[in-house]
Amino acid sequence: MDRPPASLSQFVLKMHSRCDLACDHCYVYEHADTSWRGRPRAVTREILAGAARRIAEHALAHGLPVVRVVLHGGEPLLAGPDRIRWAAEELTGALAGISVLDLRIHTNGVLLSETFCDLFVELGIKVGVSLDGDKASNDRHRRYADGRSSHPQVLRAVALLNRPGYRRLFAGLLCTIDVENDPVAVYDALVALDPPRIDFLLPHATWDVPPPRPHGSATPYADWLDAVYRRWDAAGRPVPVRIFDSVLRTLRGESSLTESLGLAPADLVVIETDGTFEQADSLKTAYDSAPATGMNVVDHTLDDVLAHPGMLARQQGLEHLSDECRACPVVESCGGGLYAHRYRTGSGFRNPSVFCPDLMKMIMNIRDREAAAPAAITPEPLDAAALDELASGFGGAGTVTRLSAAQAEINHELLAAVGERAPRNDRTAMQAWDLLVDLDAAAPQALDAVLAHPYTRPWALRVLDGTEPWGAAASGLAQIAASAALRARRDDTLAVPVHDGLLRLPGLGTVLVPPEAVLAEVAVDAEGFSVRAAGRHVRIDWEAGVDGRTPHWRPVRLVELPGWTVALEDTDPLRDCHQWPVADRLPADEAKLWAQDLAEAWTLIQDELPDYAPGVAAGLRTVTPLHAPGGSDVSAASRDAFGAIGAARPETPDLLALLIVHEFQHVKLGAVLDSFDLHRPLDGTRLFYAPWRPDPRPLDGLLQGTYAHLAVTDFWRVRRRTAKGAAAPAAEARFAQWREQTTHAVRVLAGSGLLTPLGERFVAGMRRTAETWEAEEVSAAALTEARSAADRHRAAWTARHPSHAVQLAP
Structure with missing residues (x-):
């Protein structure tokens, strides 16, 4: 027994039944159906209210989360701003608390104005525009009744939608294919307008009135679309193209994005200006009154419409197709083509599409091109040269990208393990x-x-x-x-x-x-x-x-800087995995200060620490704001959160730059340790002195701290030359202090006897960098202050941990 589909969720609401253009390929006025002649020119508020009530009734009964309504015509802008406002108000009011309203309007664009756009911004109405390409292509069909071109007016409309204040209204361009037009010229003209989406539509035709096939070609539409596809694909697919995206989706077994492809049941109904319910407008091309249901918004529900034989025929999927279609190798993608295009007098719609050869060739072309496309290039695993580069304390974009790829593989494996269990x-x-x-x-x-x-x-x-x-x-x-x-x-x-x-x-x-x-x-x-x-x-x-x-x-707020985009992550409930508590959602003004400080810190890193900048840009994706107890500057990196650091916003952008390079060292080394064993298994019995910590550290903790302090030392090494006034000697003293203590720690690591051969090689690379800095001259005052600070720290540490004093020496 035939049963209606679960629900309808897409509605075309006719606002006006006439048009200000005389396009000779229009399915409303130029094909078999003439019902438009007997309908009111413009919809009334009463009809709009009735339509909204029926849609809301249906959405409530079927639990629809989203209802999509397209205001259409004729040319809907002829209805004027007041009627469009009525439609939006009636629909919004009726659906309040029931479903989200996705409201759009489809227009030829010639009447679009700032007045309309301001109204659409207020009401949240997206705008789709019909345009057939460059001027020569568009003028072939889309003209005024007196023959004038509509192309300049449509370009003006698109330019209006591309203004910053209106860009969010722009839903895309719809282009009806004429194979006499140059496909590449059409595509290039449309892409040049920067639309968010392009729809290429086959011209409406049936077996009774077949489409033009110039020059005797059996598949001119497939050939035309193939030329566009090749251009689109070669350019990196810069804009979604619905017909291509639908084929690609159906080839993967997913649903189509258009009713003209795929086997998904139709879920669309049309409401005319007089309140009558009709099936899809494309049926107007078949025969007079083909879309009619005999139902209206006053006397019938949308469930009544669903039970109409014409609607049922478009819900049966594969079983309702012709024998030829059911046996076709691409039927899952083609779906028999658009329902209206199957019509033939005598056999009705139980036929293949009149575009069958074109659809088959287009789908097979795309399938074959996708199969022949080269596999995505993945970074090579880390080798000895990359490991040596990281051991030096640095690591360029290519090496850090390889680290990231290794981390991605681990994350895939962990996800699979969770899914399996x-x-x-x-x-x-x-x-x-x-x-x-x-x-x-x-x-x-x-x-x-x-x-x-x-x-x-x-x-x-x-x-x-x-x-x-x-x-x-x-x-x-x-x-x-x-x-x-x-x-x-x-x-x-x-x-x-x-x-x-x-x-x-x-x-x-x-x-x-x-x-x-x-x-x-x-x-x-x-x-x-x-x-x-x-x-x-x-x-x-x-x-x-x-x-x-x-x-x-x-x-998540993104801070987009020259060469680096970083997320300011203050939303994720799972971000609280750092040493310090995370901050709550930042107020807008505090987020702005973060963005400003990140911009200045990034400029400093690029200018003064250029060996770190490429790696940071390639691998540091997230900064998580932390809560600093007592107002102190704190930062952290979580061993299992590659690509993130946490920090409380410090007093100056200079210190933020230091925190970034310092913590990103931890991030890099953590990823290295995921892939390589740098030390033997540790039992926790041997602990070591770390000049930056008050407590004894296991070897892996000392390794992490020493690697991070290579960047700290380098920061102060550079800052002593760029700092101004009293800050310069202070920076020099810090360089002298961290140089001595980091070099000492590297020597302790090298002499620990706990490193693997690979670990010995890695620490040797760290040592070469640290010892290179020993040759740099510093003032006697800075050396004295550095050694005094080091002596004080070691004395205090020894007093607290006398049993571990033997680990002080390298």
Whole structure:
């Protein structure tokens, strides 16, 4: 028995039934259906209210987290600002507390103005614009009734949408293909306008009125699209192209982004200006009244519409296709093509698409090109030369990138271990795991970015060693999957556990949810995402501001500097793994001070410590603000949080630069120790003197501290030359002090007898750097002060730890 689909979630709401252009390829006015002639020109407020009520009724009954409505025509801007405001107000009011409203308008652009754009900013309406490419291509069809070109007006509209104040409105460009146009010229003209998305649409046609096939070509549309695809791919795929992205998704077994491809059931209905419900507008190309349902917003519900035979026919997937389609090797991607394009008098829609040869060739071309694409180049593992470079205390971008790649592999293995051990009967964990497996194949870069978040590994280790209950496994898996889906900009929906009123999206931020919520539904789409939990609905666009512009959303703040982008991470509940307590979410003014100090510190590192800058830029992704007890300057690095350091904001940017290079030494050495054994197993019985600590240290602690103090010594070595006034001799004294004490510590390490041969080689590299600095002249006063400070520290240490005094000497 035929059954309706679960729900409808996309609605085309006709605002005006006439158009100010006379495009000769228009499916509304130039094809078989003529029902537009008998409809009101403009929709009334009563119809808008009825449509909103029916949509809200349906959304409530089916629990829809997001409802997408497109204001359409004809040309919807002909309806005027007042009617558009009515539509937004009726829909927003009806859906309040039920679903998030994703409201858009599709226009030819010629009437778009600042007045409309200001209205759309106020009402949150995204704008899609029709444009067929360069002027010659666009003028082939998109003209006024008197033959005038519409191209200048559309370019003006796109320029308006590209203004900073309106850019967030811009949803993309829609281009109808004409194979007589130069495909590369069309593509280049569209990309030059910097759209957020491009849709290439096949012209509407049926077997009764087939599409033009110039020059006798059997597949001109596939050839045209292949030329565009090659141009797009060679340029690094600079903009999403819906038809290509849909093919790529369906080839991976995912859902399509368009109803013209794939086997997903249709979930769209049209509401005309007179309030009648119709099927997709594309059916107007088949025969007169083909989209009609005989239903309206006054007398019928949307569940009634779902039960209409025409709607049912578009829900059956593979079983409702023709025999030829079901036997086709690319049917999972093609889905039989757009339903309207299958029509033939006598056999109805039970036919392949009239574009069947083109669709098959296009899909197979893309499949073959993807299969032939070279595998992503991964950095080579660390070799002796790279290890020697790190041993010197430095490490360039290439070497640190190789360290990062090794860390990424470890994180993948830890994630797999958590996934393998997660309870099979935990539906949330298994849903998340299935999505992670899919993302690993379909969007590996997005998953890699989430796994590179520094606080992923501490979570995995705590789950695996039993410190955290297995409920934390389901939470973490779902959080990682949601963040990866967000980064991939995929149309996914996922249930994610929440705790203490926070939805954690690692590396991206947190969403505030009601404290009683235990589960949130995260729904992702191309323009943003929505969160639904315990009756609260939050919609976040990709362009959402950082501070205060989107309620309940606390994104990670990114500080973008020349050559380095670093996250100021004050959102992640799992970030509290440093020696010192973490700071709460920074107020906007404090975050601004952090950004300013980071900018100045980075300039100093680039100018005065250029040997450290490339490694920092390649490997330090996150700075976590810490709470400094008593106002003291503190910093830390967690052994298991590669790519992050924690710090309280010091008094000056100069000191922040010192903290950065100091703590990043710990980060680098921790990664080295994950890959190489530099010392023999330690039993904790032998402890050593560290000139910067009041307590005895095991060998691994002394190794970490000494490696970090190579950078501290180098910092003061340079600062003594660049500091001004009284700061110069103070810097020289610090250089003399840290040079002596770091060199001493290196010699203690070398003579410990606990290093492996590789460790001896590594420490020898550290020693060469430290001893190079011994030849640099310092004043007698600085030497005296340095030795006096060292003697005092050693005397105090010996008094506290007399049993370990033997470890003082190298």
